[in-house]
Amino acid sequence: MTRTLLLAACSALTLSACASMSDADAGAAANAAAAAAAAAAAMAADQAATPPGMPADLSPAAVAAADPYIWLEDVRGARSMAFVEQQNARTAARLEQDPRYEQFRQEALAIFSAQDRIPTPELLGGMVYNFWQDAEHPRGVWRRTSEASYRSGNPQWETVLDIDALAQAEGKDLFYKGADCLAPDETRCLISLSEGGGDTVEVREFDTQAKAFVQGGFHLAPGKHRLDWESQDTILAAYAGEGSVLTESGYPFTVKRLRRGQTWDQGEVVYAGDQSDGGYGVYSTVYRDGEGRPLATIFSRPLDTYRQETWRLTETGPVKLNLPARLNVFGVIGDRLIFQNDEAWTLGGKTYAAGTIIAAPLSALEGAATDASRDFTVFAPTDRQGLDGVAVLEGSIVAVLYDNVRGGLVRFSRNGDRWMRTDLIPHDNISVHLVDSSRGSGTVLFSTEGLLTPPTLMGANVDTGQVQAIAQAPARFDASTHVVEQFEAVSSDGTRIPYFLARPRSMTLDGSTPTILYGYGGFQVSKPSIYVPEMGKIWLERGGAYVIANIRGGGEFGPRWHQDVLRERRQLAFDDYAAVAQDLIDRGVTSPDHLGIYGRSNGGVLTSVFVNQHPDLIDAAVIESPLIDMLRYHEMPAGASWIGEYGDPRVPGDAAFISRYSAYQNLRPDADLPEVYITTNTGDDRVHPGHARKYAARLAEQGHDYLLYEDTSGGHSYDADPRANARRWARHYVYLSQRLMD
Structure with a gap:
């Protein structure tokens, strides 16, 4: 001894x-002493391995009890707003006093309010409508012109609704959030207006001929409603206003038929889900032909973020359709429902692979016998293809198809049970976006763009296949100094992850190029190569590089690319992002001193986790409108609607795998983190500002460097006011310049 x-x-x-x-x-x-010493050492090691913010008990009550900053979830509480005011003053002093701020702000505002932007067209009643914001109309005007005038290049606009004047007249902070107009005339519209710019909207009936709200017309008090016209005197509404019973996500689960003059309480229930439903609430869609005649009324009842039941309204009531739980319904042609299955599905003995566009008879979906030899496939993508937008017309289907994240536009025309494919534009290193379509005229409007290529608005006639350029956006920055390349990184499980890099032509591979790495990785949202004018003007023109990472979680390669990282497999999306960062460093494009990351919303999960897991790879992180406290995200509206994506923290097994990455609980005081810049919005009713606030408070507690700025007006989309948007981007790029260029 x-x-x-x-x-x-x-x-x-x-x-x-x-x-x-x-x-x-x-x-x-x-021996006893030695055993005690070993146990003490093991306990110390366990304590060192467990971050101080991670509760030992992961039950919701214990997580809440262990959270010292839960008071910051009180959105407009006096204590919370005092915290916000203090943080904003500190951040503004740092960023807005920088000599570059005002120049960046002016450059961004000039882009956002430029008079020569392409007015985004909306085809309504034989006219072209557009919602327009500029320096004189920061809230915007809804206006219209003829199709001939629009195509002339110098359209003569007629104002239909002036939102600035409306807000001033009513003394409210009103913002336009869209219009739903009744086909075929499309002169009666349900206008959605948001007070403050969030997702909660008031709905009012509007007459575009009289250019006035309809006296005694349809009206829904503020809420996250789901609605559609059934006829000129009836609407189908899922109401989420005051007094309604909602799901835990804050969405409606009952559809009523409201006749003109009826209140919600007087409406007739035509379909009801259950208060325990997940996702974004039940909604109804009336699919019509080119003459405006109803073809089918479909109810979608979400069970969680991605699974749903699909019902058809018949004369005897709703009938449940035999459809996959994971799907996207696009429309109706004749007696056929056009949809994409996001999981393998069998009908009549034939199995359709996930991601297929299918045109199946409604009778077969309602239970009628189907010949096993019949194949209702319209198109089945390969493993490296993905759909990103589908328009259903009278006898054709038009789809945006990405092949290795390179966009193209294709048409499918029906020939009996067979569908013939025609490529309307070839696949190239660009992105393609459907803008609008007119079933009556067979017109599809779409745009093309790339990281260095300004948008071009184009029109296609689906009957003839003729494609014509309508308008070309002017360049907002000098792109001649840069090139775009596509590379692949290898993730932790061997999967090849593509990414786009816009970099200076004269770049030397010595790791000195200031580089922003953008990522999202969720909700099957694709992130192709797009034109970001303010980024090009403020960042690329000053010698920076910009990267779009096509990590898993998006829809670049169809449903599989998304589902590979759902729930307990989420870490793979983070690994993908890290693989791209490391690949950029290994290629000599940049280095940790000059690499920054940017993500917003679900991208806030990504970037906040990256900061914890790979702080050595970066020197800056812009974390915007983020989800960060993933053990309580379901408690903060509308978090519970995303349980299908992340898992349910109330379930012990789910809480266990979420706790392994949730950035709020996994912060460590001894970690060498870069300074991060967190932004959010008080009026964001989609992603709660408490995430950003609490993260900042814990960073401060542990002695880490950070900046927090919270806009006190506007919503999650940051589309309310171009002036505020210009200030937002100016702060972003001052921070990134300070960290990566200075």
């Missing part, structure tokens, strides 16, 4: 007792 162990054994005894111990007793005492 060593002297150290003997002394350790004796330390717990009196000296006299130690002196009288036999060798055997002393040995036993020493």
